[in-house]
Amino acid sequence: MASFLNVNSDNGQVSALKTFDFETLKTFKFQIVASDSGTPSHSSNVTVNVFLLDQNDNPPVILHPVSTNSSAEGVEEVPRNVPAGHLVTKVRAYDADIGYNGWLLFSLQEVSDHSLFGLDRYTGQIRTLRSFTETDEAQHKLVILVKDNGNVSLSATATVVVKLVEPKEAIAASDVKSAATDMGDSGVTFYLMITLASVSTLFLISIIVLIAMQCSKTTDISSKYLPETNYDGTLCHSIQYRSGEKRYMLVGPRMSIGSTIVPGSNGNTLVVPDRRSTSAETESLVRQSFCVIDARCFVI
Template sequence: MILDVLWSGAFAQIRYSISEEVEDGTVVGNIAKDLGLDKSALQDRGYRIVAGSAEPLFQVNQNDGVLYVKGRIDREEVCERTSPCLIQLKTVLENPLEIHYVAVEILDINDHSPVFPEKEKRLEISESALAGARFQLQAARDNDVGQFSIQQYRLSHNEYFRVEVKDRGEDRKMPFLVLQKQLDREAAGKHKLRLTAVDGGKPVKSGNIEIIVEVLDVNDNSPVFTKELFSATLNENVPVGTVVIQVNANDSDQASDSGTPSLSSNVTVNVFILDQNDNAPVILYPVSSNGSAEGVEEIPRNEVTDHSLFGLDRYTGQIRTLRSFTETDEAEHKLLILVKDNGNVSLSATATVIVKVVEPKEAFAASDFHVVASDSGTPSLSSNVTVNVFILDQNDNTPVILYPVSSNGSAEGVEEIPRNVNAGHLVTKVRAYDADMGYNGWLLFSLQEVTDHSLFGLDRYTGQIRTLRSFTETDEAEHKLLILVKDNGNVSLSATATVIVKVVEPKEAFAASDVKSSTKADEDNNVTFYLMITVGTVSALFLVSIIVLISMQCSKSTDYTSKYLPEPNYDGTLCHSIQYRSGDKRYMLVGPRMSIGSTIVPGSHANTLMLPDRRGMSGEVFVNI
């Protein structure tokens, strides 16, 4: 780029400009062209550079007079902060002799960031300093010049200080820290600020320094207690003279106030009397009229479980079977249950539960009708049998959540627990039921969503939500738990419930809510226990009936083939029936594929099943519809 060409007689002075850090070989200008010389004149007259302090930075093509950059040019190295930065060259033309002067100005680019002489600056300011007080700070330095030098200073947001800048010329700006609001050492003894120097480049470049303000104390405070409220716990029956609590007070300026007159303060001290373990547990169930804890429970023999016979949940008191009963098992079992508390000197009570193993009761007969089997002889011989129809449950009911539930019908509840509870604390219990029977009505609970998996656990059988660990100061004050309740049908149906757990600060030394929650959980556990026994019994009966029917089908005679005498009204809907024999009885299992609109009315000819009389028929025929 040509800035100017000046002629003085036979001499000319040419001025170019070029940015620093350009690539090697970048053209600065064509000296011969700017002097009005052609290539032949250059070759005949021997054009060359003969002088220049920075001559190695540039080179002239002897053939065409083009001036180009020979190496890397760093303006800050060549000229430091001198402005403008000029490189003087002298060119010579011989035959006849001509001397021309060339000046190349190196233009600055924004290739340096502002830098402070220190990374951290500490200031000591008395809390008695008035608003408006100014404190000089060290300026940052930027090797770039002009618009690329430091243009402004910025201070991190705070309520006590702001920054002012004074222009000292020559790209020098001096920052000052100005106090906006009187300091209070007792409120904040130290302030951390960040001062940022910004240049004028696009994009801008910046540098930072940390400013730490130490607030010097002034004796401006009276003694105060370390707490607004002191709390202490005391065991009942402690001896007279026992130390209850030590209250502490201090002065924000020094340890004690020796002023005249002496200043004083008041504080409230709450003393909570802690319970001692002087009461033995009382067993509510089982209990007999004479006060001894004993109860009798009956369970069906075909209960399906695993492992050994009985198990006891040590927290809920639920007794479960752990394997299926066999013919060799005793019909009556006596269980001695020990209940004890967690006192330093543990107190306990015992209860006896007698478990009687009884034969299972199949299900109620919804209806019955007669089936007649006749042959084709003359006269026709026949036999009949009574058909008992049992209604098998289908999984057509969605679980219903009893708790939690709100007024608009959505399952949601809010529980509050103190922050100082330990692991295993019962938060609440999700209660639900299913109108279906057997496995279709057996409910399982699962935790679908939770804000912190390390805090809460859910019992999949009882729906109890308990804490997995103690709360810390960093834990959130509110947690959302999404509970899924589903049944055990082939196509499982489900419902969801949301429990909001709010963690509150304890208002008393001992949480009475723990006692209330435990009592409530025990009552719920009893209901759940009986419900589980009932559902388990019905489910087991259903499973056993299916197994028996399949076994009988597998063992039927291979030489027996079913034949049907078609009726005029027969529509082929019983084509999936199965016949089998056990001993001297024959059985027929009819599948559920009966046509829409077909009915079976006892006594009518249309619902009579005709079977060939190959052998005598007796017993019962079970039809599954």
């Protein structure tokens, strides 16, 4: 104990060399020896028992909440559908002082809405006072003051941020709805692809039909030029064809089917208007015959 105490050899006064800590040293004892200067010297001793009294020398220490940087801050997520009386969190603190000085009291020093949260002053539990509504803010800040019961009170503060979140049921329903929406989008894309393929197929079929119609028209035009085969043994032969409102007849010597008249030959061409005639006019025309210089003839 020589490091803690000093005894004055002249008057016997005992003094402390350093501060005592009740939490680490509650009691100790030491012995004092008093002797005279005679010869022989006589002495006497006494044992001193020292009992330390506790002083409020330790402030409260926050155990929860504690953030990563060791500050007394925390975030709590609470579903919006919790009822009144729901336990949000519990602030835990410790005071190294013993006895009355170590008793701790909790109080709300700052809160965004006093109607939402309540704090138990002895346990540090934070509970909801009512159900949440749609008009309540999504985030609330609470500052909790923790103080001891010493004659000179020491205190500490903790900050709790409460975030309101959607309940798990709503989140699950939202996930199912999102999945259904994705499936619906996939179905729409599939039907759009089918529609596009159908339109493309119809377009190709239309092109093929138009090409076929053009080819058939060409065949019809070539079939107009047909030789006249019902001649009666005369020396004349005719080929008839139409063009607009006029009818043309090529006459010449008897030719085989499929033969042609060479341009520049001495054949003859008759142009006759294509109009409907009465029966009398038809008989008159039938009786008419035309003869050409080179003995070729044609009959209408």
